[in-house]
Amino acid sequence: MSELLRVENLTKSYGRQRGCTDVSFELWPGEVLAIVGESGSGKTTLLNCCAGRLAPTGGSVVYETRHKGLIDIHGMSEPERRFLMRTDWAFVHQNPRDGLRMNVSAGANVGERLMAVGARNYGNIRNAALDWLSRTEVDPDRIDDLPTTFSGGMQQRLQIARNLVSGPRLVFMDEPTGGLDVSVQARLLDMLRDLVDRLGLSAVVVTHDLAVARMLSTRLMVMQQGRVVETGLTDRVLDDPQHAYTQLLVSSVLQP
Amino acid sequence: MNEPRLDADGEMLCLNGVTKTFNLHNQGERTIPVVTGVNLKLNAGECMALMGSSGSGKSTLIRMIYGNYGCAAGEILIREEDGSWTDLAQADPREVIRLRRHRLGYVSQFLRVIPRVATIDVVSEPMRLAGASDSESRNRAAELLTRLNLPEALWDLSPTTFSGGEQQRVNIARGFVHPYPALLLDEPTASLDKVNRQVVLDLILEARDRGAAILGIFHDHEAREAVCNRFLDVEEFKAAA
Ligand SMILES: Nc1ncnc2c1ncn2[C@@H]1O[C@H](COP(=O)(O)OP(=O)(O)OP(=O)(O)O)[C@@H](O)[C@H]1O
Numbered sequence: 339m340s341e342l343l344r345v346e347n348l349t350k351s352y353g354r355q356r357g358c359t360d361v362s363f364e365l366w367p368g369e370v371l372a373i374v375g376e377s378g379s380g381k382t383t384l385l386n387c388c389a390g391r392l393a394p395t396g397g398s399v400v401y402e403t404r405h406k407g408l409i410d411i412h413g414m415s416e417p418e419r420r421f422l423m424r425t426d427w428a429f430v431h432q433n434p435r436d437g438l439r440m441n442v443s444a445g446a447n448v449g450e451r452l453m454a455v456g457a458r459n460y461g462n463i464r465n466a467a468l469d470w471l472s473r474t475e476v477d478p479d480r481i482d483d484l485p486t487t488f489s490g491g492m493q494q495r496l497q498i499a500r501n502l503v504s505g506p507r508l509v510f511m512d513e514p515t516g517g518l519d520v521s522v523q524a525r526l527l528d529m530l531r532d533l534v535d536r537l538g539l540s541a542v543v544v545t546h547d548l549a550v551a552r553m554l555s556t557r558l559m560v561m562q563q564g565r566v567v568e569t570g571l572t573d574r575v576l577d578d579p580q581h582a583y584t585q586l587l588v589s590s591v592l593q594p
Numbered sequence: 595m596n597e598p599r600l601d602a603d604g605e606m607l608c609l610n611g612v613t614k615t616f617n618l619h620n621q622g623e624r625t626i627p628v629v630t631g632v633n634l635k636l637n638a639g640e641c642m643a644l645m646g647s648s649g650s651g652k653s654t655l656i657r658m659i660y661g662n663y664g665c666a667a668g669e670i671l672i673r674e675e676d677g678s679w680t681d682l683a684q685a686d687p688r689e690v691i692r693l694r695r696h697r698l699g700y701v702s703q704f705l706r707v708i709p710r711v712a713t714i715d716v717v718s719e720p721m722r723l724a725g726a727s728d729s730e731s732r733n734r735a736a737e738l739l740t741r742l743n744l745p746e747a748l749w750d751l752s753p754t755t756f757s758g759g760e761q762q763r764v765n766i767a768r769g770f771v772h773p774y775p776a777l778l779l780d781e782p783t784a785s786l787d788k789v790n791r792q793v794v795l796d797l798i799l800e801a802r803d804r805g806a807a808i809l810g811i812f813h814d815h816e817a818r819e820a821v822c823n824r825f826l827d828v829e830e831f832k833a834a835a
Pocket residue numbers: 352355356357358375376377378379380381382383384546
């Protein structure tokens with residue numbers, strides 16, 4: 339086994355404003371990496387650069403493509419990168435409205451992703467949509483309803499169904515349980531954990547919730563002011579934190 | 595660390611000069627020295643009790659071996675299937691995860707419950723992760739839960755709402771579901787009634803008989819005497835404060 343994604347010395351600045359600085363990590367198939375840190379520490383910036391949604395100022399993001407081996411995603415042509423994002427990758431936004439099309443039905447939201455990778459048979463697409471709605475615990479009877487009629491938790495699960503239906507290898511998630519109430523969060527988390535486990539997906543998950551990181555990830559990266567200050571096995575970083583900032587983060591919550 | 599460093603055949607676990615100090619950066623840079631220079635060797639088929647007063651570092655040592663706490667100085671060598679040795683003190687996260695899947699089991703003092711995951715899945719998971727099939731793992735999990743007298747009606751529920759003793763039995767079943775060659779136990783018999791305590795002691799003895807190397811903490815004197823054939827006082831390694 340070897341790496342699926344390799345990020346080297348990644349830096350992104352917004353003019354004089356710092357986004358993230360000199361971040362490096364590797365992700366192997368089947369691994370889940372969580373990124374935690376205070377607001378403004380550069381988590382979303384880093385995730386967007388890794389997922390090809392934002393051009394870095396420096397450094398590289400190299401991805402093991404199915405057919406051509408390791409390729410720097412920011413050196414690809416725009417259509418190539420878009421194709422990769424549609425087929426191999428998925429991106430789950432914190433706000434489901436950013437990841438869904440709100441003016442088409444739930445079924446169409448899921449089906450669209452399949453059509454983007456070449457599916458044409460209407461019956462098959464509808465069946466796949468039904469299957470994924472039930473796997474993400476959205477009542478299949480709601481397949482023809484608009485996402486605007488869904489609760490926040492249902493919208494988030496629909497966004498996940500839309501993302502996973504096309505069989506991605508790598509999933510990026512930005513605060514997937516943010517903005518949901520606690521019981522809905524638990525349900526979503528359990529579902530994500532199970533899906534990642536059963537499908538053998540690799541994932542990079544940004545969260546400010548240490549309990550979410552503990553439940554979903556095997557490795558953890560702690561960011562402060564744009565830099566990675568500590569990284570390692572998730573349970574070790576949380577139970578025996580070394581850096582002053584990580585110790586502060588861990589001690590300010592109950593039993594992460 | 596791949597060349598065999600120890601000759602004895604049955605050795606499973608070997609600690610050399612293991613030292614631990616906690617540095618609390620936000621509490622006036624306080625340091626808490628716990629243990630210094632711990633040496634121990636554990637063979638297959640042995641069960642060693644860690645002894646010492648509260649706060650002497652028994653749980654800390656177990657967590658260091660499991661990779662849950664870091665190890666600043668010393669070696670924590672575990673024997674691989676092919677006879678080579680790996681130093682857990684230096685292992686990267688991927689290696690620690692591999693060792694936890696296949697070589698090293700751990701029963702913590704309390705179960706960490708995951709909401710909504712059924713008891714039977716909580717218990718069978720380690721065996722699945724070690725490579726067994728779904729049905730094989732579930733059968734073994736069911737067998738253990740039955741022995742531990744956990745009513746079948748509870749198997750499909752998440753342990754979130756279980757009593758302390760029920761949760762601990764789930765935790766024990768989870769720790770014993772895969773036949774790890776090395777097993778770490780932190781107070782496995784605490785909060786259990788007499789009947790279930792005996793079941794746990796039987797499980798430990800069976801693991802010993804199949805050749806597991808076991809390192810455990812037992813507050814209960816009788817339990818300790820019943821299953822342990824080696825004893826180590828952690829106070830011997832008390833760090834100077
Ligand atoms: N488009 C932008 N233009 C200018 N500055 C930006 C832009 N996007 C982000 N920043 C700045 O970059 C820094 C990192 O922002 P980022 O969104 O990555 O933080 P974050 O860790 O995701 O925070 P949060 O937890 O609040 O979402 C912040 O100081 C932010 O103000």
